[in-house]
Structures are given as C-alpha cells and as structure tokens.
Amino acid sequence: MAAAADRDTKRPARMSVWLDGKAASRGRRAGGDQPSGLDRERITSATVRLLDAEGLAKFSMRRLAAELDVTAMSLYWYVDSKDDLLELASDAVAGELVLPDPDADPDADWRDQLRDLTQGYRALLVRHPWLSPLVGHFLNIGPNWVALSLCVQRLIRRTGLPPERQAGGIAAVFQFVYGFGTIEGHFRKRCAEAGLTQDEYFAHAMGAVGGRAELAPVMDAAREMVEARSGETVDDMRDHDFTSAVDLLIAGIEARTVR
Amino acid sequence: MAAAADRDTKRPARMSVWLDGKAASRGRRAGGDQPSGLDRERITSATVRLLDAEGLAKFSMRRLAAELDVTAMSLYWYVDSKDDLLELASDAVAGELVLPDPDADPDADWRDQLRDLTQGYRALLVRHPWLSPLVGHFLNIGPNWVALSLCVQRLIRRTGLPPERQAGGIAAVFQFVYGFGTIEGHFRKRCAEAGLTQDEYFAHAMGAVGGRAELAPVMDAAREMVEARSGETVDDMRDHDFTSAVDLLIAGIEARTVR
DNA sequence: ACCTGAACACCGTTCAAGT
DNA sequence: ACCTGAACACCGTTCAAGT
Numbered sequence: 001m002a003a004a005a006d007r008d009t010k011r012p013a014r015m016s017v018w019l020d021g022k023a024a025s026r027g028r029r030a031g032g033d034q035p036s037g038l039d040r041e042r043i044t045s046a047t048v049r050l051l052d053a054e055g056l057a058k059f060s061m062r063r064l065a066a067e068l069d070v071t072a073m074s075l076y077w078y079v080d081s082k083d084d085l086l087e088l089a090s091d092a093v094a095g096e097l098v099l100p101d102p103d104a105d106p107d108a109d110w111r112d113q114l115r116d117l118t119q120g121y122r123a124l125l126v127r128h129p130w131l132s133p134l135v136g137h138f139l140n141i142g143p144n145w146v147a148l149s150l151c152v153q154r155l156i157r158r159t160g161l162p163p164e165r166q167a168g169g170i171a172a173v174f175q176f177v178y179g180f181g182t183i184e185g186h187f188r189k190r191c192a193e194a195g196l197t198q199d200e201y202f203a204h205a206m207g208a209v210g211g212r213a214e215l216a217p218v219m220d221a222a223r224e225m226v227e228a229r230s231g232e233t234v235d236d237m238r239d240h241d242f243t244s245a246v247d248l249l250i251a252g253i254e255a256r257t258v259r
Numbered sequence: 260m261a262a263a264a265d266r267d268t269k270r271p272a273r274m275s276v277w278l279d280g281k282a283a284s285r286g287r288r289a290g291g292d293q294p295s296g297l298d299r300e301r302i303t304s305a306t307v308r309l310l311d312a313e314g315l316a317k318f319s320m321r322r323l324a325a326e327l328d329v330t331a332m333s334l335y336w337y338v339d340s341k342d343d344l345l346e347l348a349s350d351a352v353a354g355e356l357v358l359p360d361p362d363a364d365p366d367a368d369w370r371d372q373l374r375d376l377t378q379g380y381r382a383l384l385v386r387h388p389w390l391s392p393l394v395g396h397f398l399n400i401g402p403n404w405v406a407l408s409l410c411v412q413r414l415i416r417r418t419g420l421p422p423e424r425q426a427g428g429i430a431a432v433f434q435f436v437y438g439f440g441t442i443e444g445h446f447r448k449r450c451a452e453a454g455l456t457q458d459e460y461f462a463h464a465m466g467a468v469g470g471r472a473e474l475a476p477v478m479d480a481a482r483e484m485v486e487a488r489s490g491e492t493v494d495d496m497r498d499h500d501f502t503s504a505v506d507l508l509i510a511g512i513e514a515r516t517v518r
Numbered sequence: 519a520c521c522t523g524a525a526c527a528c529c530g531t532t533c534a535a536g537t
Numbered sequence: 538a539c540c541t542g543a544a545c546a547c548c549g550t551t552c553a554a555g556t
Contacts (some may be wrong), residue, residue, distance in 0.1 A: 013449075013452060013453035013454075013455075015463075015464060015467060018471075019464075019467045019468070019471075020467075026538090026539090027538090027539080034538085034539065034540090035537090035538095035539065035540070036539085036540075038539085038540095060528085060529065060530080061529085061530065061531085062528085062529075062530085070540080070541095071540070071541055071542080072530085072531090073531085073532090073540075073541065073542085074539075074540050074541075076530095076531075076532090077538085077539060077540070081530080081531080082530065082531090132395060133392055133395070136391060136392070136441050136442065136445055137445060139464065141468060141474065141477075143473060146473070146474060146477050149477055149480075150476055150477060150480065153480045153484075163483070163484075163487035164487045164488055164489070164499075164503075165503050165507070166484065166487065167484050167487075167488060167496070167499070167500045167503070168499070168500045168501075168502070168503025168504040168506070168507055169503075169504070169507055171435070171439055171500050171501070171504045172431075172435055172504035172505075172507050172508055174438070175434070175435045175436075175437075175438025175439045175442070175504075176430070176431055176434045176435040176438065177434075177438075178434075178438040178441075179433070179434025179435065179436075179437040179438040179441075180430055180434045182395045182437075182438075183395065183434070186395055186396060190272075193272060194272035195272075196272075204274075205274060205278075205398065208274060208278045208279075209278070209400060212277075212278075214402060214405070215400065215405060217409055218400075218405050218408055218409060221408075221409065221412045224422070225412075225422075225425060225426050228422035228423045228425065228426075229423055229426060230423070237426070240423075240426070240427070241426045241427045241430050242427075242430070243427070244423075244424050244426070244427025244428075245427040245428070245430045245431035245434075246431075247427070247515070248424070248427060248428060248431050248508070248511040248512065248514075248515055249431060249507070249508070249511055250511075251510070251511040251514035251515050252507040252508055252509075252510040252511025252512075252514065253507065253511075254514070255507075255510035255511065255513070255514045256506070256507055256510050285519090285520090286519090286520080293519085293520065293521090294519095294520065294521070294556090295520085295521075297520085297521095319547085319548065319549080320548085320549065320550085321547085321548075321549085329521080329522095330521070330522055330523080331549085331550090332521075332522065332523085332550085332551090333520075333521050333522075335549095335550075335551090336519085336520060336521070340549080340550080341549065341550090
C-alpha cells in the first residue's frame with residue numbers, strides 16, 4: 001500500500017512553517033530592490049486581505065499571485081506551500097488581539113480580564129471566518145499564538161484554580177469561545193453571501209423548517225428559548241448567550257477554587 | 260461588482276439538503292434494479308467510508324465514483340452537489356451517537372447523563388475528524404442532528420438552570436466539546452499520518468520547539484502543567500483535562516441554579 | 519429513469535529555463 | 538537571487554447524448 005510505497009523515501013512529516021519552513025528573510029535583501037517588490041510580509045498581508053474578501057474556499061495561489069501581479073510560481077520562492085502561507089496568515093491575524101498583562105496590575109479582577117479576552121477572541125474569529133478551520137489544522141506556535149497562550153496561562157493562574165485544574169479550565173473557556181466564534185462567524189458569512197440580514201435569514205430558515213413536520217419539536221423548543229431570552233434580534237440573543245455562558249464558566253471556576 | 264452582475268439572475272441561496280435538496284428517494288424504485296445498484300444510502304455510506312479512510316482533503320466526487328465503479332457524473336443524479344453529499348455524511352455519523360432519554364428515568368442524575376453525552380460527542384468528533392469542519396459549515400438540521408439538539412435541550416432543562424440561562428448553558432457545554440474534539444481529532448490524525456504515536460509526536464514537537472529561544476517560556480509553562488496533571492501519556496493528560504473541564508461546567512451550572 | 523463522454527474553468531506543485 | 542512557462546495530475550460541475 002501507500003506505507004510500503006514510500007518505505008524508504010518517507011520524509012519526516014512537516015509540522016509547521018515555524019519549525020521546518022523556509023527562512024523568513026527571503027526578498028528582504030539590502031536594497032529591498034526585487035523586480036516585483038515581493039517579500040513575505042507583503043505576501044502575507046495580501047493573503048489576509050484576500051481571505052477576508054473572498055473566503056478560504058475561493059483562495060488560491062493563482063488568485064493571490066494575480067492580485068500581486070506576478071505568476072503563481074514566484075510565490076514559491078518565499079513560501080514552501082499554500083499551507084505554510086495559511087499558517088502565516090493565521091498568526092498574522094492572531095496579532096490583532098489586544099492582550100492584557102495579567103500580572104501588571106495586581107488589583108485588577110481576573111473576571112474582567114477573562115471577559116475582555118474571550119470577547120476579543122470571539123470577535124477575532126467572527127471578523128475572519130477563515131481563521132477557525134486553520135486554528136483546527138495547525139499547531140498554532142507562531143509568535144502571536146504563543147503570546148496568546150502565555151497570556152491565557154498567566155490569567156488562569158490568577159483565578160486561584162489549583163494547578164491540576166488549570167489545564168481543564170483553559171480548555172473549558174477557550175474551546176468554548178472557539179466553538180462559539182466558529183459557528184457565529186460562519187452564520188454571518190452565510191447571511192452576507194445570501195444578501196440577507198441575520199434576522200431575515202433566521203426568519204427564512206425558520207419558515208423553511210416550519211414546513212417539515214419532523215422538525216416541529218425543535219421549533220417549539222427554539223421558540224421557548226427565544227422567549228426566555230431578553231433580546232429581539234439574532235445579535236441580541238447571541239450576545240446574551242455568550243455572556244451567560246462565560247458567566248457560567250466563571251461561576252464554575254469560582255466553585256472549584258480553594259480560598 | 261458581483262452584486263450588480265447577478266442582480267436579476269440571483270437564485271435564492273441554498274440553505275441545506277434537508278430544505279432545498281433533491282428528493283431522497285431517487286434510485287429506490289420498486290425493484291431496486293438500477294444498472295449500477297446505486298442509491299442515496301449506498302452513496303452516503305461509501306462517502307463516510309472514504310472520508311474515514313482518507314480524510315476530507317482527499318475526498319472528491321471522482322474518487323468516490325471510482326470507488327462505486329461509476330463515473331463522477333452519475334452521482335449527480337442522486338445529489339445536487341458535493342456539499343449536499345457532505346451534509347448527508349454529517350447527519351449519517353451523527354446517528355452513531357447513543358442518546359439518553361432524559362425524561363425516561365426521573366431518578367437518573369443529569370450530571371451522569373451530561374458526562375455520557377459529552378463523552379459520546381467527543382468520541383464522535385475524534386472518530387471522524389472530517390466531521391468538525393462540516394458541523395461548522397452546515398445548519399445541522401438533518402434528522403440525527405435534530406434528535407441530538409432535542410436531547411440536549413431536555414437534558415439541560417433537568418439541571419434546574421433557569422430558562423433564560425439554558426441557551427448559554429447549552430453553548431458553554433457543547434461548543435466546548437466541539438472545540439475540544441476538533442483539536443483532539445486533528446492531533447490524532449496528524450500523528451497517524453506521520454506514522455508516530457501521540458507521545459512520539461509530542462516529544463518530537465517539544466524537541467523542535469525547544470530549539471527556538473522565543474518559545475522557551477511556553478515550554479516552561481507547558482512543563483509545569485504537565486507536572487501538575489496526573490497522567491504520563493498524552494492520552495492520560497487529555498482525558499484528565501476533558502473530565503476536569505466538564506466537571507467545571509457542571510459546577511458552574513450548579514452555582515447558577517435556583518434551588 | 520439512469521448513466522456517460524466531452525468539455526469548461528479551475529486547482530497545487532515541480533522542473534528546467536530564463537534574467 | 539528572483540521570476541517565468543510549460544507541464545502534470547488533479548478538481549466540481551454543466552450539458553447534450555446515449556440506453
């Protein structure tokens with residue numbers, strides 16, 4: 001099979017641009033006088049721009065090259081593969097997150113810092129819907145992701161959660177935000193593509209779903225929940241849910257803290 | 260722009276196979292005597308088999324058709340698009356989840372039911388790593404996803420969480436499991452592809468990371484956490500984290516419950 | 519009712535060749 | 538050092554034609 005075929009020729013599977021990638025400095029020679037003015041930074045930011053505008057599905061090396069007025073193959077001078085480029089884009093936008101310094105102000109409440117950081121991470125995932133699948137696919141060890149990890153670790157230490165519970169706490173909080181931001185970002189994207197507001201899309205989906213008898217129980221349950229929550233619009237309901245979920249997580253942390 | 264180009268020709272954006280899709284009954288006529296023995300069920304299960312074996316990236320209509328000894332175009336008799344097929348595959352594996360009936364035994368502890376259901380969902384995402392991106396992309400309103408939603412809603416009602424907090428509770432729990440299962444499934448897949456055990460891969464990554472000075476602080480923090488947790492292996496640590504995160508969520512629910 | 523072949527407009531990547 | 542053209546081995550999907 002495949003395993004037998006590359007028995008001897010197997011190269012040691014790629015892990016990350018940050019570990020096995022091409023040197024980052026290509027195209028940044030003394031004068032910066034490349035024929036085309038290309039370098040890794042310019043390529044990365046064009047990638048982010050294109051991903052924001054057209055999404056991950058439509059992004060291609062050829063499309064990006066056209067945007068930069070160059071052939072697709074020139075990109076391979078700066079980057080080993082499309083995957084490496086996406087990993088660079090992922091780290092680039094991770095840098096947009098404003099990180100608190102949890103140890104700077106010893107009087108600051110960790111609850112407020114946690115609320116801010118989760119909101120920021122959520123907004124990041126929503127602003128760049130293409131980010132979420134990439135976060136799922138790479139090791140996230142670029143400088144900006146590392147900075148975020150460190151910040152999260154220091155923040156969680158300030159909660160008073162005992163050491164053996166800290167990793168679980170980080171998982172509960174940040175995997176939740178990841179899941180929430182993923183779904184939210186994707187829904188917004190679908191609405192935009194359909195040329196509908198979120199409320200229009202929601203109404204449309206509810207109408208379509210209402211036509212199918214099997215789905216009636218979900219409708220009822222959904223209606224009950226809509227009524228139980230405060231807001232009128234999809235945005236209101238979602239904000240309500242996010243806030244209340246984070247509040248629940250904070251309550252959980254407090255309950256498991258030894259004081 | 261694009262909006263102007265299809266001003267009049269714009270068709271009402273597709274929402275789901277379950278709403279706008281082709282009739283499911285194609286190829287299931289009286290005798291079941293198609294030339295090729297194809298029908299939607301056979302196509303869907305072949306899709307799942309192929310996705311499990313080779314992953315989402317390698318899956319293609321042409322590859323699937325070859326597997327079924329047919330040309331790629333015959334598939335379009337049964338299904339409108341690749342996306343529809345993936346939505347069918349997503350619902351098919353959602354059916355693997357064993358759902359408790361939360362209202363059957365009034366003495367059963369909701370905590371145990373929640374622990375079982377989250378473990379089951381986590382295992383599902385890990386067993387089928389291709390599932391997670393699909394869950395992020397579709398509306399998940401196939402029969403099996405709907406059954407899961409209903410089950411979750413009934414379960415959360417039994418916790419005693421007040422109605423206006425229930426949606427937040429569901430989000431906190433199930434988006435967490437989604438995020439956790441996504442990362443875990445992907446890591447296992449990478450290890451398998453590299454031909455390494457999880458522990459070997461972990462050691463290899465740590466070694467590579469250790470070579471880079473900027474990453475030293477993460478290493479230290481990671482080491483501390485590893486030491487604080489009980490297990491020796493990657494699997495042990497992950498199980499520990501998952502259990503402790505779910506425990507934290509349960510504590511949060513209890514803390515926000517009016518008794 | 520079901521299946522096919524040819525075609526269209528794409529992909530990522532390699533490789534030898536140019537400047 | 539940097540960029541290109543041609544080529545390879547793919548994609549999803551449409552459409553007219555076959556049985």
